[in-house]
Amino acid sequence: MSDLPPATEKREFVRAMFDRIAPRYDLMNRIMSLGMDRSWRAEAIDAVGVEPGALVVDVASGTGDLAELARSKGARVVAADLALGMLCQARSRSCGAHQVQADAVALPLRDGCADVVTCGFALRNFADLDAVFRECARLLRSGGRVAFVEFDEPRAAVLRWGHGVHLRRVVPRLGAWFSDARAYRYLPASLHYLPPEGELFARLERAGFAHVEKRRRMLGAIQLLFAERS
Numbered sequence: 001m002s003d004l005p006p007a008t009e010k011r012e013f014v015r016a017m018f019d020r021i022a023p024r025y026d027l028m029n030r031i032m033s034l035g036m037d038r039s040w041r042a043e044a045i046d047a048v049g050v051e052p053g054a055l056v057v058d059v060a061s062g063t064g065d066l067a068e069l070a071r072s073k074g075a076r077v078v079a080a081d082l083a084l085g086m087l088c089q090a091r092s093r094s095c096g097a098h099q100v101q102a103d104a105v106a107l108p109l110r111d112g113c114a115d116v117v118t119c120g121f122a123l124r125n126f127a128d129l130d131a132v133f134r135e136c137a138r139l140l141r142s143g144g145r146v147a148f149v150e151f152d153e154p155r156a157a158v159l160r161w162g163h164g165v166h167l168r169r170v171v172p173r174l175g176a177w178f179s180d181a182r183a184y185r186y187l188p189a190s191l192h193y194l195p196p197e198g199e200l201f202a203r204l205e206r207a208g209f210a211h212v213e214k215r216r217r218m219l220g221a222i223q224l225l226f227a228e229r230s
């Protein structure tokens with residue numbers, strides 16, 4: 001896969017890419033999803049039941065969409081991301097989240113401090129997915145909930161074909177016009193990093209989660225994953 005970096009360079013490749021595309025990241029999201037990405041994030045926040053005063057850690061927070069939604073529920077929010085460019089974009093929203101530049105595998109927070117962990121569209125981008133799952137489990141109190149929002153592959157063949165055309169032909173062209181061609185060739189290629197559903201569930205359970213649940217959205221092109229800290 002020529003659009004994917006070697007494993008040893010993935011973390012740095014991803015960080016540099018998001019620094020580059022940060023100024024146009026939100027615009028590209030709205031265009032690619034026809035504005036629907038907001039509703040998936042809102043559903044994720046509603047599903048985990050964010051209470052006023054709860055501590056929410058938004059891992060790989062990017063420009064802060066999920067962090068802002070959690071703040072709107074009255075939660076205290078820590079928004080962590082590796083890419084300073086993304087954090088700077090988020091800062092311009094002034095949503096009141098505490099920002100930290102940190103790797104998702106080593107967040108500077110104590111064990112069991114969080115009521116909720118959220119993470120949007122980042123699973124494909126991590127160099128060590130199991131280490132991130134373990135870190136999310138470490139941060140959560142027992143009974144705390146995690147929500148992941150991520151791309152997925154539709155199950156029906158014809159939808160999978162249409163989705164493939166959209167991701168591999170349309171998205172890179174939009175990326176070249178509005179943002180960065182290479183980054184939006186990486187996006188479809190990076191689906192390759194996502195484990196199949198059963199394996200993903202098993203890896204979450206191994207990290208310390210129970211009651212793993214998946215919801216499909218946008219004809220199966222998007223997945224919302226929820227789990228509870230055992």
Ligand SMILES: C[S@@+](CC[C@H](N)C(=O)[O-])C[C@H]1O[C@@H](n2cnc3c(N)ncnc32)[C@H](O)[C@@H]1O
Nearest residue numbers: 018060061062081082083086103104120121122
């Ligand atoms: C596709 S963006 C998603 C941003 C945001 N969560 C959203 O829902 O729009 C992926 C984010 O993951 C961040 N990221 C990638 N690897 C990371 C890591 N190891 N630790 C922390 N953040 C990371 C990137 O910097 C980028 O902001």
